Amino acid sequence: MKAWIVSEGDFGDGNSVVVFAETRNKARDIGTYKLDREYMEVSAVRKKEYDQYADQMEVPCEVLIKDGWWFTCYGDYCYRNDNVDQEAIDHDGARIIDGKPYCSKCVAEIDRQRKGAE
Ligand SMILES: [Zn+2]
Known part of the structure; x- marks a missing residue:
């Protein structure tokens, strides 16, 4: 699975979450739910550095x-x-x-x- 950062609006402006998904669309799907937004209101960018956390499906807070x-x-x-x-x-x-x-x-x-x- 690939790690993505899904954000409200343009990256860096609003709240963000890390999600794990194979495709950008799927990542936006999950992010939409987690951020309680509409699909068109979120954007997703790849974050390769977080791929290593795919097994636990969560990047440690630290x-x-x-x-x-x-x-x-x-x-x-x-x-x-x-x-x-x-x-x-x-x-x-x-x-x-x-x-x-x-x-x-x-x-x-x-x-x-x-x-x-x-
Ligand atoms: Zn407190």
């Missing part, structure tokens, strides 16, 4: 963030308002836990609760 992607925090304490990117991880205490991105606020809360549970 890899994407290193490549300049950002994610909405997966935690609940910021009401999923905060974005996590490399900058936030390097300088702001954001972290990836079990493959999911968490902002500094949520990391602090998770640490607090883990301590409490010990």
Whole structure:
């Protein structure tokens, strides 16, 4: 399977997802569903570097963030308002836990609760 980056609008403008498919059309099909868009509203570009992740059908969050992607925090304490990117991880205490991105606020809360549970 081939890796594709499917994006809203022109590449780089809106939200993007990595999908795995044999053809560009199929990639756009899957991306349309994942981004909750119409077919004509998404574009797909090949990403050969991510082909190696086809078996697991998912590119690790760490890899994407290193490549300049950002994610909405997966935690609940910021009401999923905060974005996590490399900058936030390097300088702001954001972290990836079990493959999911968490902002500094949520990391602090998770640490607090883990301590409490010990
Ligand atoms: Zn958060």
